Amino acid sequence: MTNFDLNLPTQIRFGKKREEEIGSILTQDNITRILFVYGTSSIKSTGLYSRIISILDEYKIEVVEYSGIRPNPLVIDVDRASELGRKSAVQAVLAVGGGSVMDSAKAIAVGIAHKQKIWDFYNGSQIKKALPIYNIVTLAATASEMNGGFVLTNSETKEKLSLKSELTKPKVSILNPELTFTVPPNYTAYSAIDIFAHTIEGYLTSTKSPSFINLLKESVIKTVKDKTELILINPQDYNARAEFMWAATMALNGTTNLGLDGAQFPNHMLEHGVGSIFNIPHGAGLSIVIPAWMRWYKDNNRPQFLRLFKEIFNKESLDEGIEAVENWFHSLGSPIRFSEYNIEESSFKSISEKAYKQAQMWGIDKTYTKEVIMEILLLAK
Amino acid sequence: MTNFDLNLPTQIRFGKKREEEIGSILTQDNITRILFVYGTSSIKSTGLYSRIISILDEYKIEVVEYSGIRPNPLVIDVDRASELGRKSAVQAVLAVGGGSVMDSAKAIAVGIAHKQKIWDFYNGSQIKKALPIYNIVTLAATASEMNGGFVLTNSETKEKLSLKSELTKPKVSILNPELTFTVPPNYTAYSAIDIFAHTIEGYLTSTKSPSFINLLKESVIKTVKDKTELILINPQDYNARAEFMWAATMALNGTTNLGLDGAQFPNHMLEHGVGSIFNIPHGAGLSIVIPAWMRWYKDNNRPQFLRLFKEIFNKESLDEGIEAVENWFHSLGSPIRFSEYNIEESSFKSISEKAYKQAQMWGIDKTYTKEVIMEILLLAK
Structure with missing residues (x-):
């Protein structure tokens, strides 16, 4: 078990109706003017938008809005929102949405505080401050609600890169599983695969994974696998949505990635290469690269691969295990080959160049x- | 899964040599005068005391000392230490020790801030402030290093009671597993039983325990059971001590007790009754009351009992399961009957009265x- 630090400053408010507390939470923190960041119109059609606006109004909190954050969120939106937030002198950023919105909110909180273009920080500028960040989570997957990481895509340079800071750990995150009832089956599946990826990256790349951490990670995967099945049958199964949501947070809030020796995130590195060029869902990108990476890497850490396949898929061999992973992804409706998205071999060179930049940034x-990287991509042709 | 809040403000510094950072940590927090609280001479004989003093000296941090904190820590020590800390105008409390010392440090931090006798707070006074608390942990068991709870014994009123507050969650806790190498086999066993108790209390009393929480709790118990065995063979097995130590923290830092419906702590309630009158190790008290409580309670939650016994002890029936728990405790050298401590039935009435007060305080x-309570105690005669 290697040395580690654990800092979890984010306060979690989990459960039914908890979003109703946003007004009192902000007021208690002396926040009177916020930048309200969200994505598409979905929070309007569910009524969540108007409920939040009326709570904020009740608490006399001034609201400046920035909407239209896209999946695979863009630098251009972050810079525009930062500009708006700066001009309006907001004191905090409130994200209402999933990983893309929460990641954008972090970047915006940095952009406003620094009066600087966000991409500078992906090119070496140091994050020294950020506005406080509050989240109301509507999609469970990335654990962005309880960590400091944020991934952006630069459509000019065609790069999708991830950054993290202690300063971008949210102040408060509200998780109401009911708000995820409307997440459609395909995005539920992509989310499950993202959580699976967050869990196995460290599990399979660390050669001395502590047995306690192995058990915690297997708990996350078993939960997500079981609950996904229940959610796909009944999207309004509160307990299934709740356990799925909390397992998503625990997969990447720090608590299940401690004391690992040499843990790396190669699958996320590969997916960022794909996402730099093709605007496909993150979880779908992962479900293409994971089996390929497993085939390429498996002999480097046979005991952990065998343990995973036995514990989760009840398979005894590496080949059967990888096939079981593919079958699981496919059964959820997620692709396992580039060809399923009509992404051709001719793009692999550019993908590998983009992924390589992420690898260098992470010191992987x-x-x-x-x-x-090319070799791995070819295995997912 | 019931609604929950999770606030984990304590920063963890885990691993080899981390205690060397205490000077820089305090300096960063602008602390220049501390109350250094510890127990017996054991930190002197291991050399830890002089190492810490010399680090604090190097950082020009003034040290006021209070030593002699006992196992089952006493109100009288807390009041004396608070008085000393107040007179010396210390800015923070540094605990170096195990649960007793850390619990005392919390109470002292409250006592200094309030200028009030600590027992008032066990009788209804509200905790409104506390000095910041820093820990260097030398015994892994109670998770006091990452929660707000503290248990004290009042030798005048013969009461052992527990209290908790958000304000007594430590600022920073340093966990170096090497500092636990000298914990003797009996205290390693008592610690294992305490961790087991922290984990099963909610597991067995909640009738709707989320499956994710069940898995996390089983991960804690499996780890503690396996690592205890390794530690008893080789007390200097770093990885075993490290996993044991971190599992102890996770057992009661909040993360594995979330979303439980109606979780209660009856075994701790019973043990506080015992500890009010007899100065026996907390874990030993628990190992006496747990099997008795299990026999009394088992039919109220058969599915969870059966699950625990199957997952941890590979037993298929309630009776075999309870016997397996007893055998495990005994194999560790811990008592399972009051008679092993020469505690006679004539004391049960007083024990039950003391335990009843704890039950009322907790709203159990x-x-x-x-x-x-008498009926349960008689099962452990």
Whole structure:
């Protein structure tokens, strides 16, 4: 078990109707003017938007709005929202949405505080401050609600990159599983795969994973796998949505990734390469690269691969295990080959270049040269 | 899954040599004068005391010392230490020790801030402030390093009671598993039983325990059971001590006790009754009352009992399961009957009265009348 730090400053308010507390939470923190960031019109059609606006109004909190954050959120939106927030002198950022909105809110909180374009920070500028961030979560997947990471896509340079800071850990995150009832089956599946990825990255790349951490990670995966099945049958199964939602947070809030020796995130590195160029859902990108990466990497850490396949899929061999992963992804309706998105081999060179930049940023194992990345991508042709 | 809040403000610094950071941590927090609280001479004989003093000296942090905190820590020590800390105008409390020392440090931090006798707060006074608390942990068991709870014994009124507050959650806790190498086999066993108790209390009393929480709790118990065995063979097994230590924290830092419906702590209630009158180790008290409570309670929650016994002890029936728990405790060298401590039936009435007061304070299920408590105690005769 390697040395670690654990800092979890984010306060969690979990459960039914908890979003109603947003007014009192902000008031208690002396916040009187916020930037309200959200995505598409979905929070309007569910009525969530107007409920939040009326609560904020009741507490006399001034609201400046920035809407239209896209899946695979863009630098251009973050810079525009930061500009708006700065001009309006907001004191905090409130994100209402899933990972894309929460990630954008973090970047906006940094952008406003620094009066600087956000991409500078992906090119070496140091994050020294950020406005406080509050979340009302409507999609469970990324754990962005309880960590400091945020992924943006730069459509000019065609790069999708991730950054993190202690300063972008949210102040308060509200998780009401009922708000995820409307997440459609395909996005529920992509979310399940994202959570699976967050869990196995460290599990399979660490050669000395503590047995306690193995058990915690297996608890996350078993929960997500079981609850996804229940959710796909009944999208309004509160307990299934609740356990899925909390497992998503625990998968990447720090508590299940501690004391790992040499843990890396190669699958996210590969997916960021794909996402740099193709605007496909993050979880779908992961479900294409994971089986390929497993085939390429498996012999480097046979005991952990065998343990995963036995514990989760009840399979005894590496090949059967990888096939079981593919079958699970496919059964959820997620792709496992690039061809299913009509992404052709001719794009692999650009993907590998983009992924390579992420690998370098993360200081990931030097074995991931552009050539190696190409080799892995070809396994997912 | 019931609604819950999760606030984990304590920063964890885990691993080898981390205690060397105490000077820089306090300096960063602008602390220049501390009350250094510890127990017996054991931190002197291991050299830890002089190492810490020399680090604090290097950082020019003034040290006021209060030593002699006992297992089952006493109100009288807390009041004396608070008086000393107040007179010396310390800015923070540094605990170096196990649960007794950390619990005392919390009470002292409250006592200094309020200029009030600590027992007032066990009789209804509200905790409104506390000095910041820092820990260097030398015994892994109570998770006091990452929660707000503290248990004290009042030798005048013969009461052992627990209290908790958000304000007594430590600022920083340093956990170096090497500092637990010298914990003797009997205290390693008592600690294992305390962690087991923290985990099963909610698990067995909640009738709708979320399956994710069940899995997390089983991860804690499996880890503690396996690692205890390794530690008893080789007390200097770093990885075993490390996993044991971190599992202890996770057992009661909040993360594995979330969303439980109607979770209660009857075994701790019973043990506080015992501890009010007899100065025996907390874990030993628990190992006496747990099997008795299990026999008395088992039919109220058969599915969870059966699950626990199957998952942890590979037993298929309630009776075999309880026997397996007893055998495990005994194999660790811990008592399972009052008679092993020469505690006679004539004391049960006083024990039940003390336990009943704790039950009332916690608002625990009204079924725990004094008569019921007597009935349970008799099962452990």
